[in-house]
Amino acid sequence: MHRRPRRPTVPLAAAGLVTAGLVLAGCQGGTGTPGTVDVLASFYPLQLVSERVGGDHVRVQSLTPPGAEPHDVELSPAQVAKLSSADLVVYLSGFQAAVDDAVEQTGPQDVLDAADVVDLEPAHEDEHDGEEHTADDGHEHGDLDPHFWLDPTRLAAVVPAVEQRLAALDPEHASEFAANAAELTRELTALDEEYAAGLRTCEQRTFVTSHAAFGYLAERYDLEQVAISGVDPEAEPSPARLAEVEREVREQGVTTIFFETLVSPKVAQTLAADLGVRTAVLDPIEGVTEEGSDYFSVARDNLEALRVALSCS
Ligand SMILES: [Zn+2]
Incomplete structure (x- = not known):
């Protein structure tokens, strides 16, 4: 591992030119x-x-x-x-x-x-959009799900x-x-304990999201994620994938289709309107948009949104 020399605690001018030169070389850039x-x-x-x-x-x-x-x-x-x-x-x-x-x-x-x-795991097959990954889809290790931070124990x-x-x-x-x-x-x-307690007793365990960001969260708290897109939020879902999601919504009696803050909610909203179910925000915490919010506040908003959608007691 690279160890950088400690930065000087005295002004460089006082340290002498030779020393200063060495110090500058040590922390170049x-x-x-x-x-x-x-x-x-x-x-x-x-x-x-x-x-x-x-x-x-x-x-x-x-x-x-x-x-x-x-x-x-x-x-x-x-x-x-x-x-x-x-x-x-x-x-x-x-x-x-x-x-x-x-x-x-x-x-x-x-x-x-x-x-x-x-510990990263493969993205689950049923969270993909049903199409083969292409070489330029931005996921070089492609088959591992990157979204570990949505399980607080993995972020830890x-x-x-x-x-x-x-x-x-x-x-x-x-x-x-x-x-x-x-x-x-x-x-x-x-936070992990709050999630475990908050999601322990729910009428439903299946939730529908825009992109497959919540696989680790689902695994940790024994939920089932149905994602409209795969792990890449920009991927357009195929008609076959949309039909599959519609079937899951009907069969599972899903009440809510979640959309995200950083990508267009259009597909989720259209699907929800077609199926006559609600939409709500479930934030993949890939960025923070609101002043004053942070990982913990957004994670708690997500927990509350899940508890409402899944009718948790
Ligand atoms: Zn993502």
Whole structure:
């Protein structure tokens, strides 16, 4: 693992030219405030973990702008350049093709791939749109479902990995990172317990979503996800897939078709109107759109929406 020398705590001018030269060579490209670790996260849930674990000693930027749908994010040359200047890049391989390419091209100083620390599973066949994946569908590991963060216990698996990387980059603050990580883990555990309790007793266990983002959530809480599109939100569902979803809605007595905040709700709304059922928002937490909301508040809104749709007691 790359260990960057500690940044100087005295002004460079006072340290002498030779020392300054060595120090600059040691943290080449570092753009942040001295004493601050610069982290580049590829999308929101990884940004959240980096921010919460890093606290005051870390500056976190996200490659996916707030309110943008991350799957098909495109990176400007300036954003790609940020990968080589960041002290740590946190991303998820196989999720955002542009980020995978940028990591490969730039060879960042230190990289944490969430896919190495989270147990990812194949996307379930019945959540695909029934068509073969094409080579350019943006999922190179293509057959693994990327949406692990919707199961709080899987997101918690990233926490100690981020903590270890930050502690290696900034050993002076290791105990703070450890305390922050413990607190975040505690909150994720509490959220998991709320979900388990809230979804324990429900009249229905099948829910219909726009894209197949909720497979890990469904698995964790013993629900059944029926997704109109596959794991890629931009994929148009085939007529055969729509007919299959309609059949599930009728057979299971589904009351609600969920749509998302970051992709067009048109297909979900048309289907719901045709079937005479309600629509509601279920947010894949791939980005946060509202001021003041975060992973936890959106996850709790999702829980409430599921409890209503599934008639949970
Ligand atoms: Zn997604």
